[in-house]
Amino acid sequence: MRGALCLLLLQLALPAVARAANCRDPGADCSLREAADQVGVGIGAAAQPGFIAGDPNYGPVLAREFNSLTAENHMKWAAVQPALGVYDFTAADALVDFAELNGMAVRGHNLIWDQALVDSTPAYVSSITDPNELRSLLAEHIQTVVGRYKGRVDAWDVVNEPLVLGGTELYENIFFQLLGPGYIAEALELAHAADPNATLFINEVLVSLQGARFDAFLALAADLLSQGAPLHGVGIQGHYFGPPDPVQLEANIRALEELGLVVEITELDILLSGNDDPNQKLERQRTGYFNVVSACMAVTGCRRVTTWGFSDRYTWIDGFVGPQFDPLPFDEDYGRKPAYFGVREALLTRSIPVLPPGVLGLAAILFVLLGLHRLAPAPGRYISAKSVRPLSGSLGSHGRTGPVASERSTGEGSVAQNNVGPQICSNHTRASWVAATAELPLN
């Protein structure tokens, strides 16, 4: 009986799976999503629900090309709790619903982002002076936000940009000032309690090159692990003002992986650079995308690349740097740029063998017949957090590095505060931020 059922299913399934092209075949024209799915990695984009609702072309391209999305702004503290005790999940829910409808994973971004120039901490938080009050508000915020999306958001940027911009010390934000450097471990514990299966990250800018800053980031991750904090992943943001050095980037990814952590490129965009022919700029951008994605693909622990937006129609770079830098893989009309093909080609460098479609179909049928599908992770979760969870006993060789932070840095510029929306800086501070965070100088 079981054999007959198997044969029937095989006959039904084979024509369907036979249609799925091997993206490595010459002439195959797979989407980024198809390519990423075939090699078992994540390809994501930062997204905004307003564009899904208001632009008929945006959602279909997002769902066709990406198997993951990040809330670009709408899970940030100021977005979900704009006033003390007043939560608004309308926009974040819309994004998560869209992702689920389209079988996509969701990165949660972020729980704490309190920086000098641009961040998402409302004034009602940064004006607190009592450590107990801040600690209980932090606990309540994280429990509410992570708890709401338990099992639906696979990864959280628990602390975004913990280091001082461009420096090597922890940034002494309100959390540091009142709770001490242990605020990062506290936040990780809170997030872990709210969703024990979520992969928890610290996410940092300007850590693609080797040197003191990357060493500080590595030491911070090692220190958190040695304390037993539930840190599972590290994000390299990847905002580049030109093609980054792939050798240094890959070395940094490997060093983080060696701690037992998952690594992701979380906010990739590469500005057009140079003063030459427009086609050469586009080619240079393609090379940059290829280099970054292939550096990730070369390291087993690097599991997902997320671009910060996907179409030049909507990019934060327009407002912060200028409209002429077109940093994303799709143009303003959703046409595929050379950068798109750089990403796709790089995804397919992943050294996981692509099984022939017939074998895949057979494996799927056996999977169902044996009842193994009941053990499978939730849709869109292509890597189980548990499979990458570092074991505390295995970290001894890295040793305790001691706290990274000690002094408050100066000269960071002023912060424009308001008590409801995300904070945005003046043109002057915006330029400072750009100068401070560019992964590479503009050519």
Ligand code: G3I
């Ligand atoms: O939507 C409102 C609009 O209604 C209002 O009229 C306008 C007035 O300023 O503001 C609009 O909101 C802006 C929003 O972007 C729109 O996309 C916010 O002010 C502005 O602060 C916000 O900027 C975001 C920035 O983070 C600050 O939260 C960018 O979109 C977003 O791309 C950027 O993302 C960050 C990551 O979270 C962390 N790493 C760096 C990255 C780039 O700065």
